[in-house]
Every structure is written in structure tokens, then in C-alpha cells.
Amino acid sequence: MDFLATLPATIFSYGAYAVILLVALTVIVFVHEYGHFKVARLCGMKVEAFSIGFGREIWGKYDRYGTRWKIGWLPIGGYVKFAGDANAASMPDPESPPKPDEFHGKPIWQRALVVAAGPVANFVLAFLLFAVYFMGDKVLGPQLGEIMPKSAAQEAGFQPNDTVLRIDGEEVLSFVDIIAIVSQSAGKSLHFDIDRSGSPLTLTVIPQSSVEDRGFFGKITIGRIGARPSDNPSNLHNVPLPRALNMAGGEIERIVVGTLQYVGRLIVGRDSVSQLGGVGTMAKLTGDAAQVGFLVLVYMIAVLSVSIGLINLFPIPMLDGGHLVFYALEAIRRKPLGPQAQEWSFRIGFAVIIFIMLIGNINDLLRATMRNLAY
Structure with a gap:
């Protein structure tokens, strides 16, 4: 009965948390994709679209270079589509050979720079936000x-x-x-x-x-x-700027090392997947941070930015790290993997990502259920 009485307030709270998470992820995704976009432009690549969100376009316009900047109706994630891409995963179009100004027509090192620029942009954003946090509070x-x-x-x-x-x-x-x-x-x-x-x-x-x-x-x-x-x-x-920058770097290092250590323990069976979280965990973290104060929210966005940047570097097909592995193999073999091998790799990578997301969201659901039963 008490649970039913608090249900409207709970729904409102979850809605507010979802909005805060959406804003935080939009900032992080924009910076990530802008990293890809900016380096691609510097390398002379033609960019067809810069999208925040997926699905049907609800807003968009062309810039003077012919790039379509748009927002999709499903505001989760985003992508940069280069000329010659067959899809948003940046797979080459098998029907036509790449042109010199297309992503797949550029040297391997330039493609690798463009791919790595997204995660690097996330680390730069986190570094700046951590510095702001440390300078803004005692x-x-x-x-x-x-x-x-x-x-x-x-x-x-x-x-x-x-x-x-x-x-x-x-x-x-x-x-x-x-x-x-x-x-x-x-x-x-x-x-x-x-x-x-x-x-x-x-x-x-x-x-x-x-x-x-x-x-x-x-x-x-x-x-x-x-x-x-x-x-x-x-x-x-108070923390002076040089020390804040030092502390920001240290904070990123600890998150990266801690995450890799957890993954290592997971692989050898010394830890469990019960600590993985999904959308609910991210929403609660950002929502709780926003309630504490603006600076704590800044800190939490920085943590999410580091995490997203690091995860994208994992050698899983469909992620930036998977693309970098493909380019390394291409450099060794002196030719890219065949279209069928790439397609199957992306399917496997997609399945792995969905599986991890399912585990995280199931954990969130179990935690929320046990929390409500405790009331």
C-alpha cells in the first residue's frame, strides 16, 4: 500500500533522472562524434551526415561543406556518416570503389586517426570537466x-x-x-x-x-x-589550476586502470557480472549527482565520458576499437578483410554489445525490484 502511494512520485523521479541522463549522454555523444568529424575534415574526407540520435530526422540542415547536421527521433547515441559508407557502422560500399575524398579511399593511418579521435575527444572532455570540478570546490x-x-x-x-x-x-x-x-x-x-x-x-x-x-x-x-x-x-x-589538471589526469588514470582490472578479474573468474549496470544505473548516478549539486553532476558526466571513451576502444567489432583492429590486420595483410568476414565480425560484435547491455539492464531491473520489495 505504501509502495502504491509513492508510485506517482517514483515515476516522476525516474522521469527526471531519465531527462538528466539524456542531456548528459547527448553532450558526451556530441563530443565523441565531433572528434571523428573534425579529424575527418582535417584529413580531407567528405562527411555526408552528422547525427545525434537515430531514426527519422526531426531537425536538420546542411552546412557549407554539404554535411547534413541532424537530430533523430530516438535520441540515444549518434554517428558520423562519411561519403562511401554503406551504413552508419562505416562499412564500405561493396558496389563501388572508394574515391580519393571518401573515408575508405584514404590511407590506413588517416582512417585510424579518425576512428581514434572519438574516444580521445571523450578523454579530453573528461579531463576538462574533472579540472573544473576540482577547481570549483574545496x-x-x-x-x-x-x-x-x-x-x-x-x-x-x-x-x-x-x-x-x-x-x-x-x-x-x-x-x-x-x-x-x-x-x-x-x-x-x-x-x-x-x-x-x-x-x-x-x-x-x-x-x-x-x-x-x-x-x-x-x-x-x-x-x-x-x-x-x-x-x-x-x-x-582550494585547488589551483596546475594541481587541478594533475588531479584530473590522475582521476582518468584511476578509472581506466580500475575498469581494466575489473575486466581482467571478470575474464579469469575472480569477479562477477553482478556489478555491471545498464541505463538504470547511469540514470540513477546522474540523477543523484544532479540532486547533490552542479559540480557533482559535472564530475559524473566526466566519469561517464571516460567510461564511454574507454569502452569504445575495446577490440569489439562495431566499436572504434574493433575498427582499429581491422586496420591493424589490413596493414599486416596489405589488404582489407573481405566483405563477408567484416559483415560477420560486425554481427558478432553487435551480439556481444547487446548481450552486455542485457546483463546490465537485467541487473538494474533486479536491483530496482529488490529495492521496491524492501519497502
Whole structure:
């Protein structure tokens, strides 16, 4: 009964989350496709269409170069269609040989640059957004406050007011850096270089495994050492531009490394697909971020941009990484794969992508169902 009473508000909340996610993805997709488009233009390629969304066109116009800029009625994803492409996946037209100004008429290195430009544009967008986030808000420094009794930090000899300088040789600039490294290192020995009242010291600590319930996002295993940030006002500070840029680069590195480590654990069977998320997860993340504040939403868009850029580099046919693999094979064989081989590769790649999306969305559905039953 309580669930039915809250249903209208829940539907409205989900609708608002969907709109926020749509705006965020539109920005990310536009930047991604513009990366392809811009480099293609620089390489002298003719671009027939730049589309945000798929399906029937609801708005469009031609620019002075003859490119049709348009918006499709299904506003999910987007594409750049080059002259000579048989479809939006940029497969060559088997009926006619490529012309010099067409994508498939250009050298392999130029085609590879165009394909890689999309993910690179996503990383550039994320880098700028992370820098804006770090500069726009005060950040907790790496000075430690309370050390939990019987914790890994206490056993290792940490004391309040210790300032962490480096972890395993990696420079630490904020308490967020400490969390990011420790959370991914459960059971692993970490070497902390610290400053204690002006004296350098190195301590070794092994983060304890902790299962954390993320509610809608399920349960995950992370590492903890049992130390809190210092509440000293001097530990809260603005971030200057050079340091913000440094932190932005570090944030991208951690997301990339963390994602690849998860994929590696998934392949060897040390982790499960239960942590994968779909559209619901993305909508909740961006919606929750927007409720907290604009800067947190900026941070979340940056995270999504890195994730989309990285996923597109995976060597799966239909993704940018799959195209790059084809070009590498073409360079080795000195001729492209046959049309039939490419077609079957794209079909397999499409099936893999759909399968991953299904798993993520099924996980979202299960989480939402269990959450509603808990009410």
C-alpha cells in the first residue's frame, strides 16, 4: 500500500533522472562524434551526415561543406556518416570503389586517426570537466584525522595528523586519492610515504576487505584501512589550476586502470557480472549527482565520458576499437578483410554489445525490484 502511494512520485523521479541522463549522454555523444568529424575534415574526407540520435530526422540542415547536421527521433547515441559508407557502422560500399575524398579511399593511418579521435575527444572532455570540478570546490587534503581502533591503519602505526605524500610511489594530492587507491587494494600490501611533524616516514599497511552495500547498485568488495580525513581547517583548501589538471589526469588514470582490472578479474573468474549496470544505473548516478549539486553532476558526466571513451576502444567489432583492429590486420595483410568476414565480425560484435547491455539492464531491473520489495 505504501509502495502504491509513492508510485506517482517514483515515476516522476525516474522521469527526471531519465531527462538528466539524456542531456548528459547527448553532450558526451556530441563530443565523441565531433572528434571523428573534425579529424575527418582535417584529413580531407567528405562527411555526408552528422547525427545525434537515430531514426527519422526531426531537425536538420546542411552546412557549407554539404554535411547534413541532424537530430533523430530516438535520441540515444549518434554517428558520423562519411561519403562511401554503406551504413552508419562505416562499412564500405561493396558496389563501388572508394574515391580519393571518401573515408575508405584514404590511407590506413588517416582512417585510424579518425576512428581514434572519438574516444580521445571523450578523454579530453573528461579531463576538462574533472579540472573544473576540482577547481570549483574545496578539497580535503591528504592529512589523516581519526585512526579507528583495531584497524589496519592503527596496526601499521598511523597517527592523527600524519600527511600522506605517496602510496607505492604514486603522489597523493587529496584524501580522495587515498580512498581511490586503498579501495582497489584489498589484501594488497601498500607502502605509504608520510610526513609526521616534518619528519619523513614510510609505513606498510594491508587494507582489509569490506563488503559495501550500495543499495540500487548492489554489493561490492573494497579495501579499507580505517582512517578518516583530518577536520583541521588547513586540510580543506582550494585547488589551483596546475594541481587541478594533475588531479584530473590522475582521476582518468584511476578509472581506466580500475575498469581494466575489473575486466581482467571478470575474464579469469575472480569477479562477477553482478556489478555491471545498464541505463538504470547511469540514470540513477546522474540523477543523484544532479540532486547533490552542479559540480557533482559535472564530475559524473566526466566519469561517464571516460567510461564511454574507454569502452569504445575495446577490440569489439562495431566499436572504434574493433575498427582499429581491422586496420591493424589490413596493414599486416596489405589488404582489407573481405566483405563477408567484416559483415560477420560486425554481427558478432553487435551480439556481444547487446548481450552486455542485457546483463546490465537485467541487473538494474533486479536491483530496482529488490529495492521496491524492501519497502
